[in-house]
Amino acid sequence: MKVLVTGGAGFLGKRLTTRLLARPDIDEIVLLDMAPAKGLSDPRLRIVAGDIADPALMGRLIDGKTAGVFHLAAVLSGQSESDFDLGMRINVDASRLLLETCRKRGNRPRVVFTSSVAVYGGDLPDVVTDDLALRPASSYGTEKAIAELLLSDYSRRGFVDGRVMRLPTVSVRPGLPNSAASSFASGIIREPLNGVDAVCPVAPETRLWLLSPRRAAECLAHGFDLDADALGGQRAVNLPGITVTAGEMVEALRRVAGEETASRVRWERDPAIERIVGTWPGAWDTTRAEALGFKGDANFEQVVRAYMEDDLRR
Amino acid sequence: MKVLVTGGAGFLGKRLTTRLLARPDIDEIVLLDMAPAKGLSDPRLRIVAGDIADPALMGRLIDGKTAGVFHLAAVLSGQSESDFDLGMRINVDASRLLLETCRKRGNRPRVVFTSSVAVYGGDLPDVVTDDLALRPASSYGTEKAIAELLLSDYSRRGFVDGRVMRLPTVSVRPGLPNSAASSFASGIIREPLNGVDAVCPVAPETRLWLLSPRRAAECLAHGFDLDADALGGQRAVNLPGITVTAGEMVEALRRVAGEETASRVRWERDPAIERIVGTWPGAWDTTRAEALGFKGDANFEQVVRAYMEDDLRR
Numbered sequence: 001m002k003v004l005v006t007g008g009a010g011f012l013g014k015r016l017t018t019r020l021l022a023r024p025d026i027d028e029i030v031l032l033d034m035a036p037a038k039g040l041s042d043p044r045l046r047i048v049a050g051d052i053a054d055p056a057l058m059g060r061l062i063d064g065k066t067a068g069v070f071h072l073a074a075v076l077s078g079q080s081e082s083d084f085d086l087g088m089r090i091n092v093d094a095s096r097l098l099l100e101t102c103r104k105r106g107n108r109p110r111v112v113f114t115s116s117v118a119v120y121g122g123d124l125p126d127v128v129t130d131d132l133a134l135r136p137a138s139s140y141g142t143e144k145a146i147a148e149l150l151l152s153d154y155s156r157r158g159f160v161d162g163r164v165m166r167l168p169t170v171s172v173r174p175g176l177p178n179s180a181a182s183s184f185a186s187g188i189i190r191e192p193l194n195g196v197d198a199v200c201p202v203a204p205e206t207r208l209w210l211l212s213p214r215r216a217a218e219c220l221a222h223g224f225d226l227d228a229d230a231l232g233g234q235r236a237v238n239l240p241g242i243t244v245t246a247g248e249m250v251e252a253l254r255r256v257a258g259e260e261t262a263s264r265v266r267w268e269r270d271p272a273i274e275r276i277v278g279t280w281p282g283a284w285d286t287t288r289a290e291a292l293g294f295k296g297d298a299n300f301e302q303v304v305r306a307y308m309e310d311d312l313r314r
Numbered sequence: 315m316k317v318l319v320t321g322g323a324g325f326l327g328k329r330l331t332t333r334l335l336a337r338p339d340i341d342e343i344v345l346l347d348m349a350p351a352k353g354l355s356d357p358r359l360r361i362v363a364g365d366i367a368d369p370a371l372m373g374r375l376i377d378g379k380t381a382g383v384f385h386l387a388a389v390l391s392g393q394s395e396s397d398f399d400l401g402m403r404i405n406v407d408a409s410r411l412l413l414e415t416c417r418k419r420g421n422r423p424r425v426v427f428t429s430s431v432a433v434y435g436g437d438l439p440d441v442v443t444d445d446l447a448l449r450p451a452s453s454y455g456t457e458k459a460i461a462e463l464l465l466s467d468y469s470r471r472g473f474v475d476g477r478v479m480r481l482p483t484v485s486v487r488p489g490l491p492n493s494a495a496s497s498f499a500s501g502i503i504r505e506p507l508n509g510v511d512a513v514c515p516v517a518p519e520t521r522l523w524l525l526s527p528r529r530a531a532e533c534l535a536h537g538f539d540l541d542a543d544a545l546g547g548q549r550a551v552n553l554p555g556i557t558v559t560a561g562e563m564v565e566a567l568r569r570v571a572g573e574e575t576a577s578r579v580r581w582e583r584d585p586a587i588e589r590i591v592g593t594w595p596g597a598w599d600t601t602r603a604e605a606l607g608f609k610g611d612a613n614f615e616q617v618v619r620a621y622m623e624d625d626l627r628r
Contacts, residue, residue, distance in 0.1 A: 084471065122548065131447050135466075135548065142467040146460050152449075153456040157398065234436065234449065 002028040002065040006052055006098070007072030009033030011174050012114075014040055015217040016070060021045070030061050033073065053094040058101045062109075068224060069111045069160075071098055077118055077276055079179035080140035091143035096150055103159035111151065111162040112224050115236065117169060117209055119145045121279040128284035130238060137279035138181075152235045155228075163223045163231065168211040168241030168296075169280075171249075172307035181276040185210065188246070189253055189304055192264035193312055201270035204247030207282030211241045211296055212303040214310060219294050230292055240286035240296030242303075252300045256308075316342040316379040320366055320412070321386030323347035325488050326428075328354055329531040330384060335359075344375050347387065367408040372415045376423075382538060383425045383474075385412055391432055391590055393493035394454035405457035410464055417473035425465065425476040426538050429550065431483060431523055433459045435593040442598035444552060451593035452495075466549045469542075477537045477545065482525040482555030482610075483594075485563075486617060488625035495590035499524065502560070503567050503618055506578035507626055515584035518561030521596030525555045525610055526617040528624060533608050544606055554600040554610030556617075566614045570622075 003020060007013045008031030020026050021042050028044050031037045036049045050057045052073045062069070073090065080087030095113070102109055120128055121137030136142045151162040173186035184201050185208055191198035211219070219239050231237070244252075254262035286296065297303050317334060321327045322345030334340050335356050342358050345351045350363045364371045366387050376383070387404065394401030409427070416423055434442055435451030450456045465476040487500035498515050499522055505512035525533070533553050545551070558566075568576035600610065611617050 133445050133447050134463075136463070137470070137547075139467055139471070142463050146463050149448075149450070149456050149460050149463075153453055156451070157453070233451075 001026050001067045002030070002063075003068040003070065004030045004032065004061055004066055005070045005072065006032045007074065008047075009035055009037035010072060011213060012170065012216055012220075013037070013070070013072050015213055016072075016220050017045070019217055019221050028065075032061060053089055053097060055097055055101070058097055062098070062101045062105055064105055064107055066102075066105065066107070066109050069098065069102065069109055070220060070224070071095065071111060071113045074114070074144075075140070076178055076180035077116075077138055077140035078181045078183070078273075080143060081138055081181070081276065084139055087139050087143055091140065092146050095147040099150055099154045099160060103154065108158060108161055110224055111160045112220055113147065113151050113162060113164050114220070115144045115148050115164050115166045116141065117166070117280040118276075119148065119166065120281045120284075124281050126283065128238070128281040130234075130285060130288055138276050141279075148236055155235055156233075161228050162235050163226065164236035165220055165223045166236055166238045167216060168209040168239060170213055170216050171208070171210045172303060172311075173213060174307070174311035181273050182208070184273070185246075185249070188249060188265050189307065192253060192261045193257055193308065195264075197264045197266060199266050199268050200246050200250070201268060201273040202246050202277055203269060203274075204245060204250075204267065206246045206274075206277065207243055208246065208249070208277075209241040209281060209283055210244055210300065210303065211239060212306050214306050215295060215297050222294055226292060237289050237292060237294065238284045238286065240289045240294055241283070242297050242300060243283040244300045249300060252304055256301055256304045315340050315381045316344070316377075317382040317384065318344045318346065318375055318380055319384045319386065320346045321388065322361075323349055323351035324386060325527060326484065326530055326534075327351070327384070327386050329527055330386075330534050331359070333531055333535050342379075346375060367403055367411060369411055369415075372411055376412070376415045376419055378419055378421055380416075380419065380421070380423050383412065383416065383423055384534060384538070385409065385425060385427045388428070388458075389454070390492055390494035391430075391452055391454035392495045392497070392587075394457060395452055395495070395590065398453055401453050401457055405454065406460050409461040413464055413468045413474060417468065422472060422475055424538055425474045426534055427461065427465050427476060427478050428534070429458045429462050429478050429480045430455065431480070431594040432590075433462065433480065434595045434598075438595050440597065442552070442595040444548070444599060444602055452590050455593075462550055469549055470547075475542050476549050477540065478550035479534055479537045480550055480552045481530060482523040482553060484527055484530050485522070485524045486621035486625075487527060488621070495587050496522070498587070499563070502563060502579050503621065506567060506575045507571060507622065509578075511578045511580060513580050513582050514560055514564070515582060515587040516560050516591055517583060517588075518559060518564075518581065520560045520588075520591065521557055522560065522563070522591075523555040523595060523597055524558055524614065524617065525553060526620050528620050529609060529611050536608055540606060551603050551606060551608065552598045552600065554603045554608055555597070556611050556614060557597040558614045563614060566618055570615055570618045
């Protein structure tokens with residue numbers, strides 16, 4: 001089986017790829033990103049740098065042997081808000097190009113598409129259920145909701161066999177801060193553990209809905225393996241997260257790594273970030289995801305420890 | 315005030331235009347459609363035939379004086395299902411082009427956009443509430459849902475001041491059958507009243523959610539006049555309809571026009587049409603629309619009589 005992973009140089013793309021390489025049924029993985037993916041090496045890997053919105057490139061990367069696509073590439077929430085055209089170009093147009101390329105090839109690959117808490121907005125209940133209307137309050141959320149609709153209709157028509165994995169905010173991400181409005185949700189743990197000061201731009205009582213990178217990669221692979229019938233015509237799945245406030249995150253850090261580490265977090269509210277993050281749900285109902293076999297984290301302390309085991313270099 | 319009406323040669327566009335021409339605050343109405351609108355004459359009218367997906371044309375028609383746009387042009391549900399690319403081109407790409415053209419002009423016009431029952435699908439409750447997730451089960455519904463999302467985000471960003479009017483199935487439409495899957499919902503009344511036989515392709519107990527052309531045009535004009543603040547950040551309004559079964563429609567026709575007329579309806583189920591129409595809601599909650607001042611019809615007999623008064627030529 002040949003698989004394409006877009007956004008393959010990101011932390012989630014690489015973690016997913018490592019999982020996929022452990023499978024005997026995969027012959028080739030094409031990793032596409034703006035810059036070549038680093039730190040991965042395997043004879044079955046083909047690492048490509050290029051623009052996902054380029055039709056010629058997509059036409060070369062998706063061929064008659066492509067049986068699976070993990071579409072992770074995206075312009076993140078902060079940048080989608082500050083550069084509307086770029087967000088539309090990558091999050092909407094490139095997603096549509098990918099689906100169109102699959103349609104033209106005609107072999108109906110499985111397409112796993114990552115979406116986000118940001119598709120929800122407006123007046124939200126404490127716990128979001130599967131039937132709640134999407135009212136995104138950011139361009140990023142709007143673009144993800146549009147791509148979800150496209151994937152569903154392309155699946156209904158039999159052009160692809162798509163699955164939308166709506167991710168909670170992924171924390172603790174390794175690496176550097178990024179342009180997501182939620183970047184702090186990793187930074188306030190990662191930076192202190194690396195001896196660096198961090199700013200938390202939201203109030204301590206702000207609720208976040210979190211999933212660890214380890215579990216996120218597992219969920220994407222599980223979503224790929226699911227039989228389409230199990231989804232019952234509803235292609236989007238709200239993946240299981242845990243509800244944690246920003247204050248509780250730092251408390252968990254204190255318990256795991258001590259007072260000196262936790263004291264590296266400074267509280268300094270940023271209205272632009274609060275405005276975006278405040279429109280996201282603090283929890284959603286995970287009944288369906290769990291019935292479909294998806295697994296989230298047990299608690300945030302475990303998430304901090306998983307980051308230390310998987311990613312922390314001292 | 316200068317106003318653009320797309321789909322201006324259609325029955326709803328013309329009826330709306332007649333209403334708008336009665337207003338003293340309108341200096342110019344540009345009526346765009348594939349073919350020139352017929353039967354309307356006024357010095358303030360500019361009738362244009364052209365392709366709504368043509369950027370050069372849209373750039374000429376929307377200028378710095380355009381204060382309002384009624385975007386009614388669409389490829390209808392039946393044709394969107396049979397010609398996927400055409401539906402995407404008109405219902406998604408041309409809608410986006412229209413919004414982009416307004417954005418470039420920079421004068422933030424009011425944009426009234428017509429959407430449809432078809433944005434709903436999947437397992438529906440008896441009465442659809444405003445908070446219910448959109449799970450369109452047709453390409454037409456998908457495309458309308460995408461355009462709704464675009465209009466909402468363009469409004470949130472201040473590029474336009476948009477309002478989405480989700481129309482029940484409009485019945486009784488004058489004129490000829492069209493490519494909408496719901497075309498029969500007018501045909502089974504209109505054709506018999508014109509002495510022509512008609513086929514009803516759905517079972518008599520099929521519930522439809524209907525609004526008369528008279529009320530639909532009123533609702534569009536009312537949606538244009540509403541203050542944006544009244545919408546409370548939620549740009550889409552489910553307009554008030556009435557629930558009628560196909561059987562009850564023919565019964566109303568019998569009461570109004572007699573047995574001979576009603577007997578012109580032949581019942582012959584068409585699975586392709588039932589598949590599309592059967593995914594639409596039979597009713598939705600109209601509390602919000604009514605609080606916003608929108609008015610629907612009292613009952614279907616009144617709708618039949620309104621058609622006879624407004625449109626029937628003997």
